[in-house]
Amino acid sequence: MPDPIRRLLNRAALGYWEPAITQRTRDQVIALLLKPDPKPYALEATVPYIDKATPDSTADRYKLYEIEAENYGKIQRYWVHRMVNTKYPLQEKMALFWHNHFATGFSKVKHAKLLARQYDIFYKYAFGKLGDMLRLISTDAAMLTWLDGMRNMKYAPNENYARELFELFTLGVGHYTEKDVKETARALTGWQLDTTTGKVYFHRPYHDSGGKTIFGKSGKFALADVIRIILENPQTARFITEKVLQTFVTPTPKKQDIERFAAIYRKSQYEMRTLLKAVLSDPLFDIEAKKRSLVRPPVDLLVASYRAGAVPMRPEFIYSYLFECGQTLFNPPSVAGWEGGHAWIASAPMIARYRLAKEIGQTAWNLTTKNRIYKGSDVILFWAKRLCFVPSQTTLDTLLPYTNGGSAVKAPNLQAMLTLLVFAPENQRY
Numbered sequence: 001m002p003d004p005i006r007r008l009l010n011r012a013a014l015g016y017w018e019p020a021i022t023q024r025t026r027d028q029v030i031a032l033l034l035k036p037d038p039k040p041y042a043l044e045a046t047v048p049y050i051d052k053a054t055p056d057s058t059a060d061r062y063k064l065y066e067i068e069a070e071n072y073g074k075i076q077r078y079w080v081h082r083m084v085n086t087k088y089p090l091q092e093k094m095a096l097f098w099h100n101h102f103a104t105g106f107s108k109v110k111h112a113k114l115l116a117r118q119y120d121i122f123y124k125y126a127f128g129k130l131g132d133m134l135r136l137i138s139t140d141a142a143m144l145t146w147l148d149g150m151r152n153m154k155y156a157p158n159e160n161y162a163r164e165l166f167e168l169f170t171l172g173v174g175h176y177t178e179k180d181v182k183e184t185a186r187a188l189t190g191w192q193l194d195t196t197t198g199k200v201y202f203h204r205p206y207h208d209s210g211g212k213t214i215f216g217k218s219g220k221f222a223l224a225d226v227i228r229i230i231l232e233n234p235q236t237a238r239f240i241t242e243k244v245l246q247t248f249v250t251p252t253p254k255k256q257d258i259e260r261f262a263a264i265y266r267k268s269q270y271e272m273r274t275l276l277k278a279v280l281s282d283p284l285f286d287i288e289a290k291k292r293s294l295v296r297p298p299v300d301l302l303v304a305s306y307r308a309g310a311v312p313m314r315p316e317f318i319y320s321y322l323f324e325c326g327q328t329l330f331n332p333p334s335v336a337g338w339e340g341g342h343a344w345i346a347s348a349p350m351i352a353r354y355r356l357a358k359e360i361g362q363t364a365w366n367l368t369t370k371n372r373i374y375k376g377s378d379v380i381l382f383w384a385k386r387l388c389f390v391p392s393q394t395t396l397d398t399l400l401p402y403t404n405g406g407s408a409v410k411a412p413n414l415q416a417m418l419t420l421l422v423f424a425p426e427n428q429r430y
Contacts, residue, residue: 001021001385001388002024002026003390004026004286005020005023005025005026005029006388006389006390007286007289007290007388007430008020008026008029008030008033008280008285008286008289009029009388010289010296010304010388010389010430011248011285011289011294011430012030012033012089012090012093012248012280013029013033013089013090013093014083014089014092014093014300014303014304014307015300015303015304015305015307015308015387015388016304016307016308016385016386016387016388017089017307019032019087020032026281026286027281030277030280030281033089033090033280034090034127034273034276034277035088036088036091036126036127036273037087037088037091037123040120040123040124042116042120043075043078043079043082043116043117043119043120043123044113044116044117044119044120046074046075046078046116047071047074047075047112047113047116048071048113049111049113049114049197049198050064050067050068050071050111050113051195051196051197052064052065052068052110068110068111068112071112071113072106072112072115072330073315073319074112075112075115075116075119075329075330076318076319076322076328076329076330077313077315077318079119079329079330080299080302080303080306080313080318080329081313083096083299083303084303084306084307084313090276091123091126091127092123093300094122094126094127094272094276095119095122095123095126096122096299097126097243097244097247098121098122098125098126098133099118099119099122099329099330099332100332100337100338100340101168101169101243101337102118102122102137102143102169103168103332103334103335103336103337103338104118104142104143104146104332104335105146105330105331105332105333106330106331107331108145108146109142109145109146110145111141111142111145111198112330113198114140114141114142114145114198115142115330117140117141117142117198118137118140118141118142118143119330121133121136121137121140126272127271127272127273127276128271128272128273129269129270129271129272130231130236130240130270130272131227131228131231131269131270134165134169134170134227134230135223135224135227137169138161138165138188138191138223138226138227139191139200139202139223140200141193141198141199141200143161144161144191144192144193144200145193146335147160147161147164147335148160148161149161149188149191150191150192150193152185152188152189152190152191153189153190153206154186154189154190154205154206154207154208157182157185157186157189157208158185159181159182159185161185161188162181162182162184162185162188163181164335165184165226165230166180166181166184166230168335168336168337170230170233170236170239170240171230171233171235171236171239172235172239175233175235175239176215179213180214180215183212183213183214183221184212184214184226186208186210186212187208187212187214187221187222187223187225187226188222188223188226189206189207189208190202190203190204190206190207190208191203191223192206207222209222214226214229215229215233217229231270234262234266236270237262237263237265237266237270238258238259238262240262240265240270240275241258241261241262241265241275242258244261244272244275244276244279245257245258245261245279248276248279248280248285249279249284249285249288249289249294250288250293250294251293251294251341257284261275261278261279261282264278265278289430292426292429292430293429294429294430295340295341295342295344295345295428295429296344296427296428296429296430297327297338297340297344298321298322298325298326298327298344298349298352298353299322299327299329301353301356301427301428302318302321302322302356304387304388305356305357305360305387305422306360308360308364308383308386308387308388308422309360309363309364309367309386309418310364310367311360311363311364311367312363314359317355317359320352321352321355321356321359324348324349324351324352324355325344325348325349325352325353326338326343326344326348326349327344345428353423353428354423356422357418357419357420357421357422357423358419360418360419360422361415361416361417361418361419361420361422362415362419364418365411365414365415365417365418366411366414367382368382368383368414369414374408374409375403375406375407375408375409376399376402376403376404376405376406376409376413376417377403379403379409379414379417380396380399380403380417380421383417383418383421384421387421387422387427389424389426389427389430390426391421391424391426392424392425392426394425395420395421395424395425395426398420399417399420399421402416402417402420403417
């Protein structure tokens with residue numbers, strides 16, 4: 001596999017991906033990655049909505065909470081399974097990107113179906129236009145619960161969502177005023193959630209239809225106007241572009257690169273597919289990928305490892321691994337999402353990463369023998385290809401005692417070799 005394609009798969013495809021193996025150029029792989037899923041399967045359909053307010057007894061209510069917790073675990077398991085087995089890995093990675101961007105968690109939402117519904121938005125519109133995403137998320141049941149949108153009413157505006165809409169979702173700190181927040185909160189009043197059904201509706205009596213002034217523009221603004229005003233601000237393109245570059249290219253993008261790609265993004269009317277194509281095709285992508293400047297997030301490592309090993313997943317292991325690493329799906333720690341970066345390789349997450357390596361080593365080691373690969377050097381090449389990295393000399397020296405010279409490698413050594421490869425430093429970064 002050519003190195004540029006290997007580096008692309010690591011950063012954009014959640015690791016080894018069979019359809020890319022037959023492609024000759026990076027541009028061909030990028031074109032494949034950017035093809036959207038034509039028939040997205042609704043994760044929302046896998047779990048019911050549970051009305052926990054109506055049961056008569058406390059015992060019944062506790063039982064419903066237990067069922068809800070089971071559903072929460074179910075949608076986590078389903079999402080990991082989808083990422084491992086998907087034909088559309090970049091679309092799944094972008095769903096995870098948007099989940100972290102519009103961070104919303106079970107700790108407050110407490111309805112698995114609402115979080116699954118929100119994931120469906122992230123997945124379906126992963127490559128779409130920011131305006132559509134903002135419209136859908138601003139009226140999304142999970143977000144209305146998470147940031148108190150249901151409490152945002154004409155005579156008692158709640159500023160939580162309006163503030164985060166600017167600070168964390170579109171503009172960043174320092175690019176809005178308190179007045180902009182207050183006036184935007186008024187413009188967003190009226191959206192309500194029926195807690196017995198989980199359906200969102202607009203309740204006109206709760207909406208403030210009076211005049212507002214946002215970023216110096218005045219009118220009887222509502223949601224559509226707020227989104228239009230946000231998209232007219234060039235800072236929005238810069239803010240989203242910087243996050244994309246931090247996810248795919250470098251943790252510290254240069255200002256000129258942010259401006260360059262932001263101009264492309266804005267010109268495309270904020271279409272993510274256009275921005276991703278520009279970023280992934282640019283020489284800067286491969287230059288930074290050669291440096292392995294990004295720390296691999298726990299979910300990425302989990303998915304890439306299971307996909308490489310082609311072994312069944314144990315749900316209990318998935319839950320404990322992601323919890324210990326601090327990246328529990330559908331439950332980021334705050335509205336700011338996961339910290340990421342070097343936080344992923346602190347002492348506790350590294351112990352969990354080793355546990356993952358051992359899990360894969362103990363369950364996937366015989367994939368080499370199934371492929372009639374027995375010699376130590378061939379075993380290393382096989383797994384290096386499937387894990388999408390080139391082992392360093394240090395890693396090769398560490399593996400040498402397990403290679404059994406030129407003879408066939410026995411099962412215990414095969415397990416140890418795969419464990420060491422999954423845990424290798426060059427596999428923790430990309």
